[in-house]
Amino acid sequence: MTRRRAQRWTIHLAAACMAAAACAGAAAAGQGAADNPVPVVEVLGAAQPRDEKPYRDLLAALDAVERQRQLAPGATLRFKVWARRADIDMTGLEARIVGPHTDIPVPLAADHTFAIQRDAAAAADDAIVRFNRKAGSLAWRADVRSPGVPGHARRLGDLMLECAADVKGDLFAYLHHPVNMLLSKLDDPCRTVPLNLFNFADRPVFSITLVAGERRSMLPAAFLHGDAAVPFPGHEDWLAQRERVYKVKFKALYDAGWPDDTLLVFDFMDEDAP
């Protein structure tokens, strides 16, 4: 058996084992889905690579938002980073756009959001946006906000733009493989492919209700707090934010006629229901 074939069957076997575990889990309770610790291996001796993204990828995210601007005409695009592991200290976080001939500080807001300005020289310099944290420390997401949206809600059109920016900017850590390369080539991957992408709420969330006029629908538990089974935790960037995680199935929602102005109304864990 070739090595490639052996690897493929290892993945198949892992999937089968997980499927068998799920069978037992439906009848007998599975305990502590959030308790699976992510093993961390620190390699000492060499200069540590920093958590970074190509500047051009972030420009591609800006372009994606501009192409679909009609989804959220008054919205602004920022980027946001989250701790990818529980042991990551976000105190003193700093970012810079750096390249052979580029060094531009990136102002960070208190909530770890930041804006990216277009700079042709930085793009030509193959610059990168780099944080003062080791590689794999941060989860990156686009942050699109239309004015006038209540603090306990997000607008569907804004989230669609975030998805477009996340995919085109290659921000999802767990999609950084050939599949993502293919997705990023699609014109409108968020609306045409049933993606399983993880968003982060502003606070720990208990439930989410879609509201469009008189129409209401609650999201099922399947879309909240991430997956119960995580076959490859080292590939995921959302595990440390599990209490905030939610999925939006854009294709299904738009196919069902939910408009861009639909609000996702959050019932946060630590407050009374809205």
Place this chain on the structure above:
Amino acid sequence: MTGARFGTCLLLAACMAGCAATGNGAVTTLSRERAAQAIVIGTSTRADIEKAFGQANVTRFANGYELWLYQVGYAKAVDGIPYVNLLVSSADNRRELTILFDRTGVVRKYQLLDRTP
């Protein structure tokens, strides 16, 4: 093992996962009135809920809160399994009961969700 045989195994596993309800099965026929009696926000404890509904799928969060999930149909575990999650999703379940416990182990919120086919 051929690809077809492997696919059959996965399908069988998925079907088996969908043949059960979490806990003691009480959620299957739970009315909203009965739920309001059995689950008292600010009062009911984990022990009370386990006595009424059996063992749940439990998710513990870093903030100290705990979520108990009872599902009629597929376990949420299927949603993260490669290949299987292409065939089935717990989002299609007919009914689910979600209960949030605060840091002291007392019910803070709950939600009984029915899905119209």
